[in-house]
Amino acid sequence: MKKLALGLISVMTSMTLLAGCSTGSNSGAAANSSAESSGNGEKMKEVVISVRENTWGARKDNFIEAEKRANEELKSENVQIKIDWWPGIGDDELILQAQANKVADVFINSSVDIGWQLNAGLIRDVDWVGASDVFKNMPESYNNMMKYEDHYYGVIQDMDASPVFISRKALEGMGWTAAQIDELKARVDAGSFTFGELVDLADESVKKKLVKVGFGVEDTRFEGWNYTFDNFNYSAEENKMVLSKNTQKVYEFWQDAKQRGVVTEGIGEIDTDKAAELFIKGELFAEFARTEFYQVMRTQLGMDEDLAGYEAWFKENAIWIPVPSVEQGGKPVSYSNPALIYVGAKVDDEKMPYVQKLIEHVLDPDLQINHTLKSGKLPVTAAAQEDPRFQEMSFYKDHAYLIDFTKTRPAQMDYAVYMKSFTLGIDAILTKGQTAAEAFELFQKDVKQNVPADSLIVE
Amino acid sequence: MTLAKKAYKKPLAKKMYPYFFIMPFALLVLVFFILPAIATIIMSFTDLNASMKINFVGFDNFKRIFSDYSMPQILWNTVLFAVVTLVFSLFFGLFISIATQYFLKGKLTAVIYRVLWLIPSIIPAVVYVTFWKYLFDPTGDGLINKVVHLFQPEGDPVSWFTKIAMAIVIIATIVSTTSGGMILLSAAISSIPEDLYKAAKVDGASEKSVITKIILPSLKWPLMYITISDLIGFVSSYFFILLLTNGGPMRDTTTLSLYAYQQAFNLKYYGYGAALSLLVVLISLILTLWLLRLFDFNEMIKPSRIED
Numbered sequence: 137m138k139k140l141a142l143g144l145i146s147v148m149t150s151m152t153l154l155a156g157c158s159t160g161s162n163s164g165a166a167a168n169s170s171a172e173s174s175g176n177g178e179k180m181k182e183v184v185i186s187v188r189e190n191t192w193g194a195r196k197d198n199f200i201e202a203e204k205r206a207n208e209e210l211k212s213e214n215v216q217i218k219i220d221w222w223p224g225i226g227d228d229e230l231i232l233q234a235q236a237n238k239v240a241d242v243f244i245n246s247s248v249d250i251g252w253q254l255n256a257g258l259i260r261d262v263d264w265v266g267a268s269d270v271f272k273n274m275p276e277s278y279n280n281m282m283k284y285e286d287h288y289y290g291v292i293q294d295m296d297a298s299p300v301f302i303s304r305k306a307l308e309g310m311g312w313t314a315a316q317i318d319e320l321k322a323r324v325d326a327g328s329f330t331f332g333e334l335v336d337l338a339d340e341s342v343k344k345k346l347v348k349v350g351f352g353v354e355d356t357r358f359e360g361w362n363y364t365f366d367n368f369n370y371s372a373e374e375n376k377m378v379l380s381k382n383t384q385k386v387y388e389f390w391q392d393a394k395q396r397g398v399v400t401e402g403i404g405e406i407d408t409d410k411a412a413e414l415f416i417k418g419e420l421f422a423e424f425a426r427t428e429f430y431q432v433m434r435t436q437l438g439m440d441e442d443l444a445g446y447e448a449w450f451k452e453n454a455i456w457i458p459v460p461s462v463e464q465g466g467k468p469v470s471y472s473n474p475a476l477i478y479v480g481a482k483v484d485d486e487k488m489p490y491v492q493k494l495i496e497h498v499l500d501p502d503l504q505i506n507h508t509l510k511s512g513k514l515p516v517t518a519a520a521q522e523d524p525r526f527q528e529m530s531f532y533k534d535h536a537y538l539i540d541f542t543k544t545r546p547a548q549m550d551y552a553v554y555m556k557s558f559t560l561g562i563d564a565i566l567t568k569g570q571t572a573a574e575a576f577e578l579f580q581k582d583v584k585q586n587v588p589a590d591s592l593i594v595e
Numbered sequence: 596m597t598l599a600k601k602a603y604k605k606p607l608a609k610k611m612y613p614y615f616f617i618m619p620f621a622l623l624v625l626v627f628f629i630l631p632a633i634a635t636i637i638m639s640f641t642d643l644n645a646s647m648k649i650n651f652v653g654f655d656n657f658k659r660i661f662s663d664y665s666m667p668q669i670l671w672n673t674v675l676f677a678v679v680t681l682v683f684s685l686f687f688g689l690f691i692s693i694a695t696q697y698f699l700k701g702k703l704t705a706v707i708y709r710v711l712w713l714i715p716s717i718i719p720a721v722v723y724v725t726f727w728k729y730l731f732d733p734t735g736d737g738l739i740n741k742v743v744h745l746f747q748p749e750g751d752p753v754s755w756f757t758k759i760a761m762a763i764v765i766i767a768t769i770v771s772t773t774s775g776g777m778i779l780l781s782a783a784i785s786s787i788p789e790d791l792y793k794a795a796k797v798d799g800a801s802e803k804s805v806i807t808k809i810i811l812p813s814l815k816w817p818l819m820y821i822t823i824s825d826l827i828g829f830v831s832s833y834f835f836i837l838l839l840t841n842g843g844p845m846r847d848t849t850t851l852s853l854y855a856y857q858q859a860f861n862l863k864y865y866g867y868g869a870a871l872s873l874l875v876v877l878i879s880l881i882l883t884l885w886l887l888r889l890f891d892f893n894e895m896i897k898p899s900r901i902e903d
Contacts (some may be wrong), residue, residue: 149728185787200833211802214661215746229864231647231863234647235647252644252645252646255645255647255648256646256647257647309611317649348734348735348751348752349734364656397750400732400733400754401754401757401844402733402754402756403755404843405732405733405754405756405757406733410732410734410736414734444726526638532616549645549646552861552863553862556861556862560846562844563843563844564845565758566757566844567758567844567845568845569848581664582665585663585664586862588672
């Protein structure tokens, strides 16, 4: 019995030591090294590329298909790529993996993450993007998203736009004719319908009890309305956040919207799913969302397999417009949170061509459209946007033009802290009845305390 | 003679037995508690952030805690949350255990009642929080808003999480944590010899006297344990608050431990987050020592003066 107990203890001790001391290097080493393997009697060089991503949309499927296509091309060079798949994780785990010396060769994250990932030594440059045929004729805004400190550090994977979904029934209830409703988008594009007019319509629809809620907004950091008021808060030249008095204008909008009942104090609690539910029931006048909202409503209506039926429902119940400019004659606004494919810092120049080939194939037009179909995100290359399947998707296709003036969140390291201060001001207006000036004062105090001085320009 | 004088020497293998038993767990404690604690202390003296570059900044993080304008509110939230939750969960635990283990002892209703109270603590936290979110949903679909709508059909749905966020957080935590105390106290009450109750009845003692003179004095140990462990738990835990309100609206439900979490993991200011978490540890330590003194711990662990 004693021997058995001692044996068990020895096993437990060994396991504990192994668990505590092991670097878990088996998969990591494999992921970062090249190995020789044989295929069809010939010696083939195998390049293992670790890819860390989840199965959202068609991302994983696209990498697997890209591996096959790249390997077809690489046969002549006697080389084969092998993906070592790591499950997708959050930023905290990404940092911990980096600390354990286990950064994946390829991973996807938001464009906003370039700054801290570069500072933390997680990523390396991908300057081949500038010369790659895949990314030719890309809008300048895309290049800006992928660049940081004059180098390319990410490869744009997908994109979205930020339309406003408006209840057609509510507009009809206010006496709008079908022609007036259908030409609204053109008026926004031309700058003859402003953001203020949209607020007035929401106000009227609530007061006339046509809907229960005026505005809903998907992004609870409310960044889109910042851009609407041209309050970008970031200096790309100095890579610093900007504490600007412009913010007070945004707070003035919030104060006014709150007082008129256009936004409710619990607006941050109404997530996309709940907003879709309200919209479908006709209880929400306008939802400021991204293109994915179209797909969310389709799923909630149970019409995933019935595109024609959903399009008919959408036509009858909703319209979409870009976010109108606040000024007459101004351009509409769109914002996005694009995903970039990053290359891990450990990928050396020898391995990079294979990583490049894999990523370029992930962006093959048909694979991008597969991802659009599954995720509701927009394709990013011109070739993909010309794909016949994309051309058939009228809703997404019609959004493509917004990309030219779409803004994205800055890749500044302290951006999240800055935005926390910003939303604190909004909370003060919504829940404490503070004025725009008081909210701005609070915002200033919080930013000055929490954003490091060397990351901030105070105007 | 010399043989008799020679003291018995334990074989080495036997001497080692206790250490073999202790070693795996000691290693676990070392790897998962002591080393992270040391790392946290070191981190609190650095400005470590997402860039993962370590610069020692001395006591800067601790100075920042004292100059942080939101700290008074956060400390107040922590006190409010911990004290109110503790008092109510302790009271409910005591009340339920006396009711079910003394007044309804052995009855099926007592078992059912205890099981009902156990449900919130055995449900996964995420599911539990989802229920509370549904209950206080700010739209007309929330259960409370539906009830309100029955009485005020013309009224707008109430945004409960912006109006009474702290109350919701406290109630949700009380309902979930009461059962822990209830189990311990019930066990303690059931261990009171029946003879004592019978003797009290023979002496004509009232129910109130039985509770105050027999039951409550025998609960001093479990009450001390529950008070200390729950209070430390409430000061240092943030999970429910994170899931329910994420500290909002504004910082109305941000407690010190949640603030430490947000600084470290949301904003990636690991150095400042570590300093804040050390403050949580310090507060917990002080509270524990104070409660041990309050419950007269030394007196409780003294050997009994009653001789056999």
